[in-house]
Amino acid sequence: MRRNAAELLAPAAAVLLVALVVAVAVGAWPPFVAVESGSMEPAVERGDLVVVTSTERFPWGGLTAHEEPDAPMRLGGTGDVVVFDPPDGERRPILHRLAFRVSAGEDWTDRADPALIDGDCDAIDACPATYDGYVTYGDANGEYDQSAGIAPVVREEWISAKALMSVPNLGWFRVGIDVAIARLGLLPTVAGLIGIAATAGGVGAVLIGRLGRRRDESRP
Template sequence: MSPPGDDELPSEEPDGSGGGGTESGGSDARGPDAAGPTTGDDPTDPSPSGFDPDGRADAPSESQAGGERGEGTDVAVNGGAPTADAAPTRHGDAEAAESTAESGARTFLIDVVSSALAVLLVGALLFAVSGVWPPMVAIESSSMAPHMNTGDLVFVMDEQRFPGDGEIAGTGVVTLRSGQDSDYRQFQRPGDVIVYKPNGDDGATPIIHRAMFYVQEGENWYEEADRQSIGRYSECGESTEEALPYCPAPHAGFITKGDANGGYDQAQPDPLSAPVKAEWVVGTAEVRIPKLGCIRLRNERCLGAARAATTDTGQTVDATLAAGAANRSAVAP
């Protein structure tokens, strides 16, 4: 090699490169100490930030990805289905369920108490109107058919509350005989239908029949009676075979009879009651509700029609059968 001329600069070689150095191609060689940043901030670096030298996008770190997408977001891994985070444990669920159960029980209890109070209020209102307790009776026989039938529920009122025209001697009761004169009718016939205690017995089943006429103490009421309603009896006297029972009248009271019955209650072979004293009267029947009394009675007679009270010719038949249940009513509790 010829020595450089005066106008040529000697070539510089890095220390320790020897003759094996590579040609820079006009670019300054940079040693390790002179290396620039590798973050892609160099404007001469053709690779934008976030890309590796192979042209693939730099994958963000797990912490960066979590920060960008937010906590709890499902992420597809390697193109697979998103993975759902496990449901967090909620300590309040058991308490909420217990609270719901307590609320349901409380609501049920309130409903029961409200219903009971409503029934009591209705009962109190009926008592205030009727003056009788209980204010309803359930008909357990056909002795008042067709105007009242087995299973009917009848509203009863104190006889003194609103007495009809023609009441007897301040009793509040209008008999069939006096009702014919005053044109007062109840249940399609003249006179009141009364509920009474037979012979004044509080423990006996009350009877609901029509008041026919009123007798005074010692009165011979055989002469006043309807001959068809006294049956085989032919006189008023002491004979148990031929004399009309309770004649003369042992005390003042009403002679009564079921609309479907053939004889007076006092003219039965085994009389249902003596003439009904005014104090034995529970009240007068006012309104009937068909079949509602079956709830109280709960017997098979409520399931069928009431027994017919007339023959094919329309004449009344005797349905008493010696003071059987066909003559009575039951007080509904």
């Protein structure tokens, strides 16, 4: 009885252990972000799972924008791709690329890519910058976030993590969990996931056992 219970719970424990190991390695929790929009296509598509790290985690520490000379390659382009929370609290965290850093009072349109802005500084609410921060954009979008009204200049303290790599399609599982938590609550969702993992583990154990018995019976 105890052995069967342990076998059923083993898959759920393994999933949790992997998540904890990744979290310890990258210094962020949760260590994964599910992509819910196409704003970072083609490198990152809806349903992809992005592994993120703390902005100060060695050896990936610090933030480097697209226009800096030593900008790293991240998710199909140069410059760090970060997760930040818009200050209005009405939108979900945004996964976009850092374009360049700006200073308080700066007319940042003077050094912006003309193809990514709509109008001059007078026509953009986020210009001039009212504080130090970053101009950001989604690779697939036609404007900077600050020109399109998606977000004001992004303060560094709004940035919770930065991206390291993406895994295609695995994000749909995380999206499903978020939807379940929103509709059912955290505890029922966790209980359901444990039940699913236990059931899957039990079915797998039964199948493996049957295959083993058949192999033994076929031996002379």
